[in-house]
Amino acid sequence: MISTLNLLVGLxxxxxxxxxxxxxLPSLIRTVATQGVALGLMPxxxxxxxxxxxxxxxxxxxxxxxxxxxxxxxxxxxxAANIEREIQPFIKLVPSLLLGAGGTIAAVALAGALPLLPExxxxxxxxxxxxxxxxxxxxxxxxxxxxxQVCGYLILENGIYLFGLLLIKTTPLLVEAGVLLDLTxxxxxxxxxxxxxxxxxxxxxxxxxxxxxx
Amino acid sequence: xxxxxxxxxxxxxxxxxxxxxxNRTRPWxxxxxxxxxxxxxxxxxxxxPQVSPEAWVGFDPLAAAVxxxxxxxxxxxxIYAVPYLRIRQERPNRVFVAALLAVLGLLSAGHQARHLGxxxxxxxxxxxxxxxxxxxxxxxxxxEATWKYLLVGGTGIALSLLGSFCxxxxxxxxxxxxxxxxxxxxxxxxxxxxxxxxAAWVLLLVGYGxxxxxAPMHTWKPDAYGEAPGIVGAILAGGVTSVAxxxxxxxxxxxxxxxxxxxxxxxxLAIGLFSMVAAALFLLGTRDYKRMLAYSSIEHMxxxxxxxxxxxxxxxxxxxxxxxxxxxxxxxxxxxxxxRRAAGSPSLTDVRGMSAVVPxxxxxxVTGMFAITACPPFGPFFSELKxxxxxxxxxxxxxxAGFLVCLLFAFFGLTRVVFAVVDGRPRSAAxxxxxxxxETFGLIAPPLLLLLLSLGLGLFTxxxxxxxxxxxxxxxxxxP
Numbered sequence: 001m002i003s004t005l006n007l008l009v010g011l012x013x014x015x016x017x018x019x020x021x022x023x024x025l026p027s028l029i030r031t032v033a034t035q036g037v038a039l040g041l042m043p044x045x046x047x048x049x050x051x052x053x054x055x056x057x058x059x060x061x062x063x064x065x066x067x068x069x070x071x072x073x074x075x076x077x078x079x080a081a082n083i084e085r086e087i088q089p090f091i092k093l094v095p096s097l098l099l100g101a102g103g104t105i106a107a108v109a110l111a112g113a114l115p116l117l118p119e120x121x122x123x124x125x126x127x128x129x130x131x132x133x134x135x136x137x138x139x140x141x142x143x144x145x146x147x148x149q150v151c152g153y154l155i156l157e158n159g160i161y162l163f164g165l166l167l168i169k170t171t172p173l174l175v176e177a178g179v180l181l182d183l184t185x186x187x188x189x190x191x192x193x194x195x196x197x198x199x200x201x202x203x204x205x206x207x208x209x210x211x212x213x214x
Numbered sequence: 215x216x217x218x219x220x221x222x223x224x225x226x227x228x229x230x231x232x233x234x235x236x237n238r239t240r241p242w243x244x245x246x247x248x249x250x251x252x253x254x255x256x257x258x259x260x261x262x263p264q265v266s267p268e269a270w271v272g273f274d275p276l277a278a279a280v281x282x283x284x285x286x287x288x289x290x291x292x293i294y295a296v297p298y299l300r301i302r303q304e305r306p307n308r309v310f311v312a313a314l315l316a317v318l319g320l321l322s323a324g325h326q327a328r329h330l331g332x333x334x335x336x337x338x339x340x341x342x343x344x345x346x347x348x349x350x351x352x353x354x355x356x357x358e359a360t361w362k363y364l365l366v367g368g369t370g371i372a373l374s375l376l377g378s379f380c381x382x383x384x385x386x387x388x389x390x391x392x393x394x395x396x397x398x399x400x401x402x403x404x405x406x407x408x409x410x411x412x413a414a415w416v417l418l419l420v421g422y423g424x425x426x427x428x429a430p431m432h433t434w435k436p437d438a439y440g441e442a443p444g445i446v447g448a449i450l451a452g453g454v455t456s457v458a459x460x461x462x463x464x465x466x467x468x469x470x471x472x473x474x475x476x477x478x479x480x481x482x483l484a485i486g487l488f489s490m491v492a493a494a495l496f497l498l499g500t501r502d503y504k505r506m507l508a509y510s511s512i513e514h515m516x517x518x519x520x521x522x523x524x525x526x527x528x529x530x531x532x533x534x535x536x537x538x539x540x541x542x543x544x545x546x547x548x549x550x551x552x553x554r555r556a557a558g559s560p561s562l563t564d565v566r567g568m569s570a571v572v573p574x575x576x577x578x579x580v581t582g583m584f585a586i587t588a589c590p591p592f593g594p595f596f597s598e599l600k601x602x603x604x605x606x607x608x609x610x611x612x613x614x615a616g617f618l619v620c621l622l623f624a625f626f627g628l629t630r631v632v633f634a635v636v637d638g639r640p641r642s643a644a645x646x647x648x649x650x651x652x653e654t655f656g657l658i659a660p661p662l663l664l665l666l667l668s669l670g671l672g673l674f675t676x677x678x679x680x681x682x683x684x685x686x687x688x689x690x691x692x693x694p
Contacts, residue, residue, distance in 0.1 A: 114409060114410070114413075115387060115407055115409055115410070116387070117386065117387055133376065140365070140369065146361070149365065153365070153368060153369070153372070156369070156372055157372055159376075160372055160375050160376045160379065163376060163379045163380075163383075164379050166379070166383055166386075167379060167382050167383060167386065167392070169392075170382075170386055170391065170392025171331070171382060171392055171394065206361070209358040209361060209362070211354065211355050211358055212355060212358055212359060212362070212436070212437045212440065212441070
């Protein structure tokens with residue numbers, strides 16, 4: 001089963017690069033949604049021998065949250081704000097792709113140097129997590145639109161979720177439930193704020209948020 | 215059970231306040247719930263309950279050492295909130311009051327969390343609950359501040375979750391059974407996998423350091439404190455930052471038992487001094503008296519981090535400093551809020567001569583400024599003296615010298631801004647604003663009370679508090 005899992009992690013890592021290369025908001029949101037679905041399926045393959053209802057619940061909640069609800073909220077915000085679909089990057093697309101690819105290679109190398117339990121040794125979870133966190137940061141720093149920054153934050157959270165899968169057997173479910181809840185609420189709040197920024201500044205371009213500085 | 219009530223009472227209060235139909239009477243929830251919470255908290259402080267080692271939430275000595283001051287600060291701010299929200303009747307306060315009460319409940323959960331996951335959930339929830347408080351003023355500047363707070367704070371909180379996972383994995387790799395209570399992690403001690411512990415410490419320090427507002431992760435702080443109402447600033451600076459600080463203390467004790475205590479202390483010392491330097495430099499440059507308070511808060515977080523790096527003596531002094539800083543900062547934020555209301559602007563360009571417009575608030579503001587810059591006999595003087603003593607006794611002479619230089623520059627920066635606000639001839643706009651704004655008893659008594667409490671803390675430092683701090687230090691540095 002580890003090979004199916006690795007396939008999904010590999011897919012998620014590939015989607016990181018697609019997200020970095022997206023030049024339009026709808027395709028970026030779609031990429032993040034697909035990554036969310038891939039992530040949601042992972043616990044099922046990780047625990048396929050003794051599938052209990054808690055793991056299934058986590059998987060279903062993740063697919064619904066990361067794959068459908070949050071992208072839906074983002075699409076709604078995008079429509080409501082009636083913004084241009086083009087992404088305006090601070091870090092241009094090709095340099096961000098190169099950074100992302102370099103980061104992915106570095107993540108694989110770094111994960112090889114970290115001590116892992118024997119059952120995790122062959123899995124791509126740790127490099128996948130590190131690469132996604134890095135991709136998230138590149139999007140957070142390198143994009144001007146509020147919605148693309150939220151997408152960057154989601155990819156960052158996805159990376160942390162990948163790492164959390166290492167602990168899913170031992171940690172009580174409470175921690176995972178808390179993560180899901182907080183993520184949803186967090187983006188919900190972000191959505192409200194996006195709405196308010198739009199009304200207050202008549203734009204979702206964070207470059208206009210420059211009133212506060214020394 | 216009582217320790218759970220500390221969490222439940224404010225949360226129930228928040229729900230009731232959200233359902234309460236009347237805008238005018240709703241603010242009374244704040245002092246009433248604050249009073250109940252404070253009574254319960256001090257009762258637990260006087261008669262500490264037995265906390266079973268495997269409990270996930272409990273009023274343990276570290277919670278007892280910090281939570282009462284948060285509760286006290288909240289109660290006094292709650293008294294202030296009633297007249298404040300009366301003069302802000304143009305803004306609906308349903309969400310504001312409910313969110314403020316939710317923050318109190320979640321802060322109680324965060325302070326009492328004895329489990330890595332619970333601690334994280336509580337901190338994240340506090341971050342989210344504080345969002346409606348920041349844009350209460352409903353101005354574009356307030357939304358800008360809120361957006362930056364969410365983005366920086368959200369990233370910090372995400373990194374602290376990653377750090378928590380790393381610490382969990384270090385326990386798993388070392389043969390642990392997945393018990394993430396701090397007691398179990400400390401008991402595993404040297405059995406924790408070393409590389410994962412190091413990764414966890416870096417991520418957790420950055421994550422919770424962002425929440426605390428240590429430089430260079432402090433960027434959200436001036437914006438948020440500058441744009442939020444004074445009462446929110448007081449609770450963020452005195453309450454929310456302290457929960458991140460106790461989180462760092464709890465985690466440091468795990469790192470210490472894993473044999474990496476020296477490394478942790480060195481990083482805390484470096485980041486503490488860096489925060490103090492950065493804050494002192496910004497204090498010399500800022501032209502906004504509410505942002506000035508934010509930089510002063512960054513400076514004091516640096517002092518706490520420095521204190522935490524100096525072993526048992528330093529942690530004791532840092533816990534003392536949490537108390538003196540929270541009370542004094544509360545007085546400063548509330549009086550600055552009054553000045554801001556009367557003057558109509560937070561910038562030195564538009565504001566001067568406020569001692570003629572709002573004499574009482576200005577007097578509290580100036581006295582509070584002297585208190586926070588460690589002039590005797592207020593609380594901060596004695597707590598910073600203890601930190602200095604701890605630095606010298608543990609052989610950190612250079613750090614002590616840097617500490618004193620930063621305090622001096624912060625003093626220059628603060629006096630420059632405060633006297634520019636207070637002295638001179640008031641502008642005509644401020645005079646007109648001053649006529650609309652009346653310094654009623656309800657707006658003056660709370661900051662004055664906080665200032666007197668800070669004075670009393672410095673002069674008397676009750677033995678009850680000293681014993682709790684000693685017990686908290688014993689919890690963090692268990693003797694083998």
